[in-house]
Amino acid sequence: MEAVKLGKPPFVAAALRVRQLIASLAQKHLAQSAILPPPLLSEPRAHNAEVERVVNSFAVQKATAVSLTDLYRFGLEPTAAQCVRNAQFLHHELPIRFAQRVVDLKELPFGLSEHHLVQQSIGHFEDTVQKLASLKQPNVSEEEEDFACLIASVLLDHRQVPMALACALRELHKARRLSGDEQKLLDRRLDDFFMARISMRFLIEHYIASHACHEGFSGVIASACNPFEIVQQASEDVGILCRHQLGVCPEIEVIGDAWRTFRYVPSHLYFVACELLKNSVRAVVQNSEASKAGTLGAASAGGAGSDGAALPPVRAILVCGGETDQFESVSIKIEDQGGGVRRSEMDDMWSYTYTTASYNFDQDMSFPNATASLCQSGNMKSHMEDPIAGLGIGLPLSRLYARYFGGSLDLLSMEKYGMDAYLSLPHFGDDMEILPPPVAASPSQFGSCSKGRNYQAQ
Template sequence: MKFTVKSAQQVARMVDVYSHYCPQPLSMQRFIDFGTKTGTEQSSFEFLRRELPVRLANIMMEMNQLPEPLLNVPSVTMVSNWYKKSFTEIIGFENSDGKDLDTLSTFADTLVVIRNRHANVVETMAQGVMELKDRYGEENMDTLQYFLNRFFTSRISIRMLINQHALLYGSQLANHPRHIGCIDPKCNVLEVVKDAYANARFLCEQYYLTAPELELITHNTHDNEEDISINSLRAVVENFPVDSTLPKLKVHICKGKEDLTIKLCDQGGGIPYNNINKLFEYMYSTAPSPSCADSGSAPLAGYGYGLPLSRLYAQYFQGDLVVSSVDGFGTDAYIYLKVLSNEANECLPIYNKTSARMYETDVVVSDWTSPPKSPQNSRTFSTLTRTYQPRT
């Protein structure tokens, strides 16, 4: 029988209880081993009914620390309510019998419902941030940047767990027979890059009617790759006159002992040095802001989430995304991924006293005549006075 939470007070207490537990990070190798050797539907159920509430509660506690104006924005309130509902549904299985087939079936169905409910979280949260920015300008943007990085990383990890269970034990089938849930243990990076380029080229040609060619260079040898390609293609097209020969987008793929590195090089005019850090700020973009123009085809960029989310996907399993640029010439982007699956461990946010303090008010007093804006963080070049506010 499922345990039912009847009041908001009970939910809040349960969230507080689960937020005191630390999320348990898994390695890519553990995901693979569980899907092929050690895992069963019952053991997956036993793990997820404990782990999912912990991950949800940790990020829900951080959400409660956000500035009140943002929490009161309708779209953010909607996201918060989605999380509360999903948390309630998961802990409803807290005392359920993992050996009961009906319970396992209901649990799998519930996970799919939760996954579908959260499908538009990124867009909905982005809308809330845009509304807040329109009302209050740049106020609290540092706090928002900190929160959104952690919030979206948590979302990636939760969807990873849910997708694995749904594909291994639910009615949904994997995309390919060799896939272990949503993991392809024999992933062909070259084909992934080609596919990402094809998708980016299609969008570029749809909007600009042309696109640079791709030059692939391999040494020793999905989503984030495509976002970077779109930025590079758009930059090159906009940087060269109509009907001119566009320089190729060069992609180097190199497998070392520890890292698999993908380097993308374009000649799209580059990015000013002071704007490099801004590339990973939410709501910042080098393209015009998206509009509801009647052209029928939306701009390729302007939403401000492509690069920040791409970096989070890379960092999720201990990789990274780094951008360097020569203003007036072009930009290089480096994607670093772990070669060994046992070293590709989840990087998860933890709610504790340290993270809680990040949401307290900072008063930054500059002690430099002209502190550099980038790439140094402003706090490196200022005296920080922290104002402590009581947390409710």
């Protein structure tokens, strides 16, 4: 199998259309409601007993895991009536899931729940529960459109939450050293929170995207997702980012069958591929002999090094398992010669407080409210401003994205040589979305009776 280079894949244009649709709906909601956007995460928030009562009334209910196949089917050609039914399900389901996230954040141990950024994140989730609870169930198309505008603005207003938690976690890590059992407890709590957050954002994005029929897509689910194209695009974007922030980037080779496709969510695979590739290229650059000898910068200035010629390449190898016309899974191996990590540190790689890099949180937390800024500019913050490392949450989040659809992500390190990451993704089948407990069966209108699985048991 030889490395192949392709043009821009269809998922890029589809993702841009979805992004623009979300921004348009959010802007319409702000104009209709004539309200100010939520405060920045650095502003204080007062306690409200009535809000707490409403949140608790939803939090005690069970979330309803949904069949992924049914979501795909109902997003293919949504009629007005189907859009209303989908909105009715989300109108019932989202307040429960958002309220449970309030409980998750309030129960974070070791003083994290009292951190001002966590408190503000709690406030955002409480505001969302209130908004959803105060909006009557949509029964006609006009009401369904208002509901879509509301949850589009919610989707954007919550974009700062991972950064806020990452900042709070870094401050906790500096203030005290957690024992092994304490770290495992914290990681389990955060796994629950972020897995549920992935599910909420997926449901909202899929519902909104299903309003606009795109060829080859059902909402945000691609009928023929090409993993080679996605990893290739991720490699190009990571290469640009690495050269911008580190001055040089090793060659990234993508090897495998360029024509194989399967039903999947391209944005999820793209996120995981980017995180794994960012880790690999940074490790190669910072642990190369040229970097240690202080000659890497000189090589870059001379031109040849700017293409990573002096660095060992990073390779992404894709293999599809099963029959030729109906494979069962996609396996992706990303290998580098970035030095690896010690065996004793392997478990720490999945911790939300582990990172080998630094990042200026104060600078990034100063970005304005996501909804307002996106509605004004029409696009997201450039990926050139995204950190190549230092947040400490990219790797554990990548594993959750893989597990959400029943996949897996594993690491194998050879100390003083390099790291191999193994990503396995199943064919998009009849399984339920994987959620933290408690979880109820899928609603009857989605026609599924299978049960959700506990992702932490994998």
